[in-house]
Amino acid sequence: MFALVRIAVVAAALWVANVLVPGIDIAGGSTGLLIAELVGVAVIFVVVEELVKPVIKTLGCVFYILTLGLIGLVVNALLLMLVGWLADKLGLPFVVDGFWAAFWGAIVVSVVSAVLHLLIPNRLDAR
Numbered sequence: 001m002f003a004l005v006r007i008a009v010v011a012a013a014l015w016v017a018n019v020l021v022p023g024i025d026i027a028g029g030s031t032g033l034l035i036a037e038l039v040g041v042a043v044i045f046v047v048v049e050e051l052v053k054p055v056i057k058t059l060g061c062v063f064y065i066l067t068l069g070l071i072g073l074v075v076n077a078l079l080l081m082l083v084g085w086l087a088d089k090l091g092l093p094f095v096v097d098g099f100w101a102a103f104w105g106a107i108v109v110s111v112v113s114a115v116l117h118l119l120i121p122n123r124l125d126a127r
Contacts, residue, residue: 003046005120011035011042013112014094020108023101027093041094045083045109053079076106 015038018026026041028034056075057064063071077099084096096102 007039007042007046009113009116009120010045010109011038012116013109014038014041014045016112017105017108021101021105023095023097024105025093025095025097027095037092037094040090040092041083041087044086044090044092045080048079048083048086052082073103073106076110077103080106080109 014026015034017024026034026037028037053075056079060071060075080102081096081099084094084102087094096105
C-alpha cells in the first residue's frame with residue numbers, strides 16, 4: 001500500500017513538473033495513456049531513488065558537508081536525467097531536455113512530493 005501511495009505521489013509530482021518546467025515532456029495521447037506513462041516513469045523514479053541515491057549520498061558524503069547540502073540539488077537533477085534516459089530506453093515517452101530542465105524539474109518534483117506527503121494521512125504514507 002505504501003509503495004502505491006509513493007508511486008502515485010511521484011506520478012502527480014512528475015505531471016506538475018511536466019506542466020511547469022519547459023524541457024520536461026511526457027507525450028501521452030489520451031488521459032488514460034498519459035496516466036499509465038506517468039505511473040511507469042514514477043516506478044522508474046522510485047526505483048532509482050531507492051537504489052542509486054543512497055549510494056551516491058554515501059560516496060559523496062564529503063561533498064554534501066562541504067557544500068552544506070547544495071550538491072543535493074545537482075544530484076537530484078542528475079538522477080532525474082537518469083530517469084529520463086531509462087524511460088527512453090524502456091520505450092516511455094518521458095524527455096528531460098538538458099541539465100537546467102532537470103534541475104528545475106527536480107526542485108518542482110521535490111516540493112510537490114513534500115506537499116502531497118504532508119496532505120496524506122500517516123497511516124497511508126509510512127515514508
